Amino acid sequence: MSASYAIADCLTMLGRNLKRLRRYPSLTVMLLAVPIVFLLLFVYVFGETLGAGLGDAGRAGYLRYVLPGIVLMTVASGAQGTAIAVATDLTQGIIARFRTMAIFRPAILTGHVVGAVLQTMLIVVAVVAVAVLIGFRSGASVWEWLAATGLVALTAFAMTWLSVAMGLVSKTVEGASNLPLPLVFLPFLGSGFVPTGSMPTALRWFAEYQPFTPIMETLRGLLLGTAIGHHGAGAVAWCLALSALGYAWARRSFNRERS
Known part of the structure; x- marks a missing residue:
């Protein structure tokens, strides 16, 4: 199959x-509502107290601190929606029907991935817009905003491939909705809502070395102008590793299901 036909099939599946x-x-709407509710909850209910723990930063300071964690929660929630969509296609027999057609078969999964990343990025933009409306201000340059956007897109790409694999291995749509849930809670078990230094030793070790922490610290540094240190390289490395893992898992599950 020529490259032009492969691209056309990918675009067709994306359009679908x-x-x-x-x-x-x-x-x-659900994927958008959940992070916004958490953003408002943590800023207006817990923000004053938690902000005081950051060095008398107050509610406004806590909003600046917590936004990267909310963004990562948004990305992880998008992964849950993708797993549901893939499992729905699989259980309803649509994927089996596509396999009988003369199409570029990787386009079936590529359409899900690209569509989900676009959806996630639009939801992230809406969440950041709400944060700006309630007082978030950033001194980041245009290049820092572009770098932060690229990192969020790379994270969404990695989470989406993982969620596609989860949808393929799930026997039911309900199972697909539950399998990505641990990803949604990872920002809580990292530096998303409180500094890792305030955690017990064992939990602190996990929080500092789990994938989302360097991503959130990098976003925080880019948006607030604080030092990134080694977190930038760690964030990119985690995204690339998770992308490769998710792609390999999804491809293997897709081929096994086909056989």
């Missing part, structure tokens, strides 16, 4: 997934 998002907006 974007149409489904437009026709069934309830999932997108």
Whole structure:
């Protein structure tokens, strides 16, 4: 199959997934509502107290601190929606029907991945817009904003491939909705909501070395102008490793399901 046909099939599958998002907006609304509710909850209910623990930063200071954690929660929530969509296609027999057609078979998964990344990025933009409306201010330059956007997109790409694999190995749609849940809670077990130094020793060790912490610290440094240190390289390395893992897992599951 020529490259032009492969690209055309990928675009067709992408269009299919974007149409489904437009026709069934309830999932997108849910994925948007959850991080916004958590953002407002932590800023307006816990922000004053938790901000004081950051050195008398107050509610405004805590908003600046917590936003990267909320962004990562948004990305992880998007992964849950992707797993549900893949499992729905699988259980309803749509993927089996696509396999009988003369199409570029990797396009089936590529359409899910690209569509999910675009959806996630739009939701992240909406969450950041809400943060700006309630007082978030950043002194980041244009290049720092672009770097932060690129890191979020790379993280969404990695989480999406993992979620595609989770959807393929799930026997039911309900199982697919539950399997990515640990990803949603990883920001809580990292530096997303409180500094890792305030945690007990064992939990602190996990929080400092789990994948989301260097990503959140890098985003925090880019948006607030604080030092990034070794976190930038760690964030990119984790994203690339998780992307490779998710792709290999999804491809193996897809081929096994086909056979």
